[in-house]
Amino acid sequence: MAPRAVDPPGARPSGGGAGFAVPAGYPVGGYLVGERIGAGGWGSVHVARTADPDRAAGGELAEVAVKFIHPGRLGPGQRQAVAQVARSEIRFSRRADHPHLIRTFAVFTLTDPDRPELDGAVALVMERAARSLHDLLTEARPPHPPPGAERILAEVAAGLRHMHGSGWVHGDLKPGNVLLMADGTAKLADFGLTSELEGTHAYAPPLGSPDHVPPEWWSERTGARGAALRPSADLWAYGVLAHQVLTGGLHPFLGATARARSLAAVAYARGSAPLRLDAALPERWRPLVTACLTADRRRRAQLDLAALLAGALGGSGGGGADVRPGHAAAGPASPGPGAAGRRKRRGRTATRAAPLLVAAATLLVLTGAPERSDPSGPMSGGPGRAVPARPVPARPGAIPPGADVPAALRGPIEDAARRCPEPEITSALLAAMLKAESGFDPAAARPATGEYGVAMWTPTVFNAWAQDADHDGVKSYLDPDDAIAAMGGYVCWLGQRFKQRGFPAAELPALVTAGYRTSDKTVADTGGVPERVKAHVARVLGYLAEYGGSSVAGP
Numbered sequence: 128m129a130p131r132a133v134d135p136p137g138a139r140p141s142g143g144g145a146g147f148a149v150p151a152g153y154p155v156g157g158y159l160v161g162e163r164i165g166a167g168g169w170g171s172v173h174v175a176r177t178a179d180p181d182r183a184a185g186g187e188l189a190e191v192a193v194k195f196i197h198p199g200r201l202g203p204g205q206r207q208a209v210a211q212v213a214r215s216e217i218r219f220s221r222r223a224d225h226p227h228l229i230r231t232f233a234v235f236t237l238t239d240p241d242r243p244e245l246d247g248a249v250a251l252v253m254e255r256a257a258r259s260l261h262d263l264l265t266e267a268r269p270p271h272p273p274p275g276a277e278r279i280l281a282e283v284a285a286g287l288r289h290m291h292g293s294g295w296v297h298g299d300l301k302p303g304n305v306l307l308m309a310d311g312t313a314k315l316a317d318f319g320l321t322s323e324l325e326g327t328h329a330y331a332p333p334l335g336s337p338d339h340v341p342p343e344w345w346s347e348r349t350g351a352r353g354a355a356l357r358p359s360a361d362l363w364a365y366g367v368l369a370h371q372v373l374t375g376g377l378h379p380f381l382g383a384t385a386r387a388r389s390l391a392a393v394a395y396a397r398g399s400a401p402l403r404l405d406a407a408l409p410e411r412w413r414p415l416v417t418a419c420l421t422a423d424r425r426r427r428a429q430l431d432l433a434a435l436l437a438g439a440l441g442g443s444g445g446g447g448a449d450v451r452p453g454h455a456a457a458g459p460a461s462p463g464p465g466a467a468g469r470r471k472r473r474g475r476t477a478t479r480a481a482p483l484l485v486a487a488a489t490l491l492v493l494t495g496a497p498e499r500s501d502p503s504g505p506m507s508g509g510p511g512r513a514v515p516a517r518p519v520p521a522r523p524g525a526i527p528p529g530a531d532v533p534a535a536l537r538g539p540i541e542d543a544a545r546r547c548p549e550p551e552i553t554s555a556l557l558a559a560m561l562k563a564e565s566g567f568d569p570a571a572a573r574p575a576t577g578e579y580g581v582a583m584w585t586p587t588v589f590n591a592w593a594q595d596a597d598h599d600g601v602k603s604y605l606d607p608d609d610a611i612a613a614m615g616g617y618v619c620w621l622g623q624r625f626k627q628r629g630f631p632a633a634e635l636p637a638l639v640t641a642g643y644r645t646s647d648k649t650v651a652d653t654g655g656v657p658e659r660v661k662a663h664v665a666r667v668l669g670y671l672a673e674y675g676g677s678s679v680a681g682p
């Protein structure tokens with residue numbers, strides 16, 4: 128993989144995503160940066176304290192959260208998407224003004240040539256939350272809802288309705304993006320995929336959290352401006368989130384992995400499996416959750432969330448807990464009399480009892496509909512049982528049986544190719560690229576250039592494309608499954624970029640090979656395969672021809 132910023136493995140600060148460390152005491156907008164709260168796909172969030180106690184005495188917040196986003200720290204492939212995410216976050220954050228949306232007080236672009244790691248970074252100064260709904264659910268004991276469950280849902284709905292009413296789509300609603308203030312008030316946050324509606328839909332980078340994207344997301348195609356994003360996607364995510372909150376973290380679609388759960392959702396949307404909500408979901412909430420999980424996005428778009436919410440909250444007053452938005456101090460809405468805790472417990476199968484906690488904040492590149500069940504993540508039985516695997520037709524460009532591709536790598540390569548909707552990105556092409564990159568050696572290493580593993584990933588670049596394909600909870604470029612899945616996503620994206628730029632489809636194998644070794648920009652600027660990687664590209668096309676693929680359009 129083409130290295131730009133080269134870090135030795137493990138040198139990146141932990142926390143996942145594109146997080147990077149900001150030194151303690153670093154000044155931003157009158158605040159001094161303190162400890163890191165967390166890191167997401169695009170940046171790091173730190174606590175910051177006022178540099179001037181007099182200002183705090185004068186009413187200014189003594190403590191804020193600062194989110195740092197630095198597209199320049201990423202590899203070439205992800206930079207553009209991240210820059211767009213940063214722009215969205217800034218655009219919406221500046222306008223967000225609602226008690227259930229996290230407020231952003233100021234946005235700075237850092238100019239600090241002495242610190243290249245910070246120079247050019249964007250800093251958003253926000254009100255500081257105590258923790259996220261994801262944290263709260265992680266502590267919950269399914270199927271028991273956490274304290275304040277119904278109030279939190281009412282507040283999330285209030286924030287969401289305000290966004291929709293103002294012509295915006297959140298685009299990434301999930302427990303990790305609902306923040307809880309010190310008094311328990313819930314606020315929507317993370318507006319990186321938030322987009323302004325243009326008529327019926329908005330456009331956003333083709334990214335999403337697989338546990339919360341609607342089923343139609345998997346078959347949307349990405350146009351030049353990104354993927355279509357509609358308020359109905361937020362409604363689906365709200366249905367999933369409501370189910371999770373009211374059952375202490377159980378996802379409405381069963382599966383051991385996010386991939387398996389999304390396959391179950393797609394199967395339901397296709398009509399091949401019924402919707403089976405968990406028995407623990409309170410009766411009053413079932414109409415709302417069922418409506419939000421309407422398979423047909425057009426029908427889903429017609430929903431009246433306020434009316435559904437009124438129905439769901441209708442009987443909750445008896446216990447004395449006020450679940451109206453803005454009444455965090457009224458005490459836990461559930462479990463308690465009149466709330467979710469009042470319901471009868473029903474029989475649960477052993478598999479249902481296993482907590483399917485909220486998914487990690489994985490961002491996946493939209494690469495088309497998943498086509499078969501996940502061999503490494505079998506779905507649970509019982510309600511919403513395994514979706515029967517559909518016979519997979521042999522795809523053109525499959526690896527021939529006698530080829531020298533190791534048996535253990537064939538599955539991951541085929542899976543990676545299948546996830547890409549571009550017909551030119553075939554298993555044979557990915558295999559040819561892997562052969563040229565590492566000779567299929569998962570332990571391959573080129574320390575001089577900082578490239579490692581079967582797909583020769585540069586660690587920092589891998590982090591931007593990482594996928595936990597083997598579902599072991601760790602995304603590792605040394606793990607062939609993860610490395611190949613991430614390579615497939617990146618190569619697919621390169622192919623789409625080059626098509627958008629008008630390169631002939633027949634040249635894609637050569638172009639994506641060159642892009643993988645250099646960058647999409649280098650290839651685009653060159654108008655084809657750059658001189659310095661022509662030999663490498665020729666080698667890949669040679670292997671591709673051996674595997675029965677096309678070797679057209681050599682360098």
Ligand SMILES: Nc1ncnc2c1ncn2[C@@H]1O[C@H](COP(=O)(O)OP(=O)(O)OP(=O)(O)O)[C@@H](O)[C@H]1O
Nearest residue numbers: 164165166167168172192253254255256259317488
């Ligand atoms: N205003 C805030 N106050 C307190 N904590 C925050 C605030 N904003 C974000 N966080 C926390 O910082 C961490 C990183 O947040 P961020 O929005 O960058 O990413 P994320 O939502 O976790 O991941 P991703 O962007 O990949 O979905 C999260 O744990 C989040 O709860």
